[in-house]
Amino acid sequence: MLSCKDVTRLISESMDRSLPLRKRIGVQVHLLICKFCARYERQLLQIREMVRQLVATEERPGAPYGEALSKKTRERIEKSLQQR
């Protein structure tokens, strides 16, 4: 019988590869009866989705927020480009 500790590890692993059938069944059975592990899996997948959306938003040109080059760095880079 898998413990919650085992299952959290396997949930993460299943996000990186397809688990062998036996393990996959073990996890699914555990998730049916354990509300915390089921919630844990849901939240990891939500984090994955949030990160995906965040990247799509951030990397759109003219992103609504996010950081910009400082004036100092901008000048430094422009100078270094002119010297070449």
Place this chain on the structure above:
Amino acid sequence: MRSVPGPLKSWLEGVIVFTPRTWDKNVMFKTGGIDPSEWVERYGDYLFRYAMLRLRDRAAADDLVQETFLAALKDRGSFSGGSSEATWLVGILKHKIADHYRHQAREAPLEDGDLREHSDPSSFDGSGHWVSGPADWGGNPADLYREKKFLEEFTKCLSGLSPNHANAFTLREIDGEDTGTICKVLNVSETNLWVILHRARMQLRQCLETHWFNRNMGKGS
């Protein structure tokens, strides 16, 4: 005149709101000629944001953006014009970031402590049961990326991980790389990488819960 139905109305609003951005994008991603004197103005912030999200370190991001422009200037003959200038520059930056990760992995190799399975001893008791399980986050947290403060909190949580853990998470979840590629960059076995990613996800989840969800949703376990 009949009023516009809800879904159509929001679609129309979307078209109106996003039109200027689409136009910006076309200007920025135009293909063709190279004009290095405009690079910093045109792509500087874009490349910097890309680097910051992946390096979490202003000085390192500054340096790699500068190196990217210098390398691009030197190799501008290799720009085919087949892709946009922005895509070409990001490609160069991406290689530099991977080199930076490689360097960090060499400087601070993973130790046994990084790979031990009980990623967060306080989460589980001796028999492997939750001591206190994950809290209910409520609502629809997937929409949170829209909030600037969430981005800050997320970056802070990611910075709290050890560099190798944060880099592994970044390569996997931000860049969507496969595990084989990540193993090569970080010089670890696949089994070790699974453990690293497991720890990174667990710590990050806990950090977001503590610093974001409990605070902003008034819910805790």
